[in-house]
Amino acid sequence: MPITLSKTKLMAYISCPEKFRLRYGLRLKPLKDDPALLEGRAIHHLVESGLMYAYAIEDVLPVASMRFWESTPFESCGYDSIKEYKHAQALCLAQSQKFLELIGPMQVMAVEKEYLAILTDPFTGEVFDDITIRGFLDVLFQGESGPAVIDIKTVGRTPSMPIAHISLELALYGYLLTYPDYWDAKPIEVAFLNLIRTKEPKITWDKAVVDIEAFEALVTTCRQVAEAIRLGHFWKNPGMHCGWCSFRGLCHGNNLLAIQTFGHHVIEFYQATKDVMAYQHLHNSMNPQDQAA
Template sequence: MPLTLSKTKLMAYISCPEKFRLRYGLRLKPLRDDPALIEGRAIHHLVESGLMYRDAIEDVLPVANMRFWESTPFETCGYDTIEDYQHAQTRCLSDSIKFLELIGPMPILAVEKDIQVPLTHPFTGEVWDSITIRGLIDLVSETESGPAVIDIKTVGRTPSMKMAAISSELALYAYLLAYPDYWDARPVEVAFLNLIRTKEPKITYDKAVLGLDEFENIVTTCRQVAASIKLGHFWKNPGMQCGWCSYKSLCHGDKQTAVNMLGEYAWEFYQMTKDVVAYQQLSPTLNPHDQAA
């Protein structure tokens, strides 16, 4: 069975191999989603809907907002009260309208474009059939030089660093968009569209142009990550990323928080698989290669 590396899986392993194991090996998930993540998804959905149907924004956005929250009931969310949950719905709609005003007209070729290809070396054309690369691109926009990648980020403050030129996720998206004619393909324009949820919402663009060198680097990264996963190499990588990780209570031994967030089963299962030998004995019954994003 080919190993499928989505953008989300690749970034999870790069940030912390143990996080990858918990999410995609043991398939542990929080009982309730973090409100910040929920609202980020909601605004993604509304902004994309507004860009696709700009001529009918006033009709489309309220319906899109209603449908998103219908699919995200209160019981699955980490809000303290139903009032907080309802307030989030109102604010997400209001913020999205303001973001769309700031973005203005944008020629959109595709929204949530799903591309899945076998890993292919951009210089030699060598194909690794055992590794499939998948990406779900937020926006593909039309520019004078061709299709461009735009990845939407919802953040609480203006980013302090320019990241587009060195971003593995944008390199992966550009690589997928250029497939399979890398030699003949033009460099791909990419950008992070930062939706900044300050008191007065604002946006910034972080732009770059990526080509063959970046494609070769992302292929090397994918090969190394795939090899490590297949060998069962998982280790903790403590750092700033722990601050927003759903599994930090497991790694840090905080049983009460882990049970509250992930359930008693998750805590007990994690204890069974903490050491490499135990995990390898259980791993034939697990499937770290599932297709989840």
């Protein structure tokens, strides 16, 4: 069974295989967008737009903001009132302008650049043609030694420790950027750009370098995850991350929350697919949200 793995899919499976099953197997999606996640996406989009078109930033940002919110109307969002919805738009635009001032000028080559690669061992050259790696690089810019990668994170507080040097997702981006010339490639500069939404917006940089050893570890992880998915190995991994997971109502047996999040048909559908063997033989059209569409 061919499998395509992205950064989001990898991180979802590693954090909680059951979350992966619900999101990518059953394709369950909340009826409405969570305001915090929505605003994070809005700022992400506006900052990328501002970095890419810095020469016309005063014109670009308002247009980018308008188009983003037009694609996410009030009815699809979890805001309690139109007033809150409009306040979020103004706040995201103002914070994005501040973040861009703090970032300053940058030689941006591309934003949301898509890469695809057939999984290949960087040391042996062995090709695993049933596994495809896909990624969208938030920002590709000209670093000191060549093309470099920035992954944008929108957070509510300053991260407690640097993690770029051990990040699987940054290794994935470096892997895609150097594919397939791993032996000849220079180490890739990577960084998390943390946009911190405190009362006074601020940013922090978390920088590292990834090389062929990081790519080898990534290939091993991708192979293990792909094999586990093929075998139907999905289990719950409870922890602090459950607090902001959309699926906590289903996993924790809170039927009221699950219905509020996904709709009335979700409980029966979820119960019918808890058995792994039954899940593996279900047709995608059984998803009640697909039927409704």
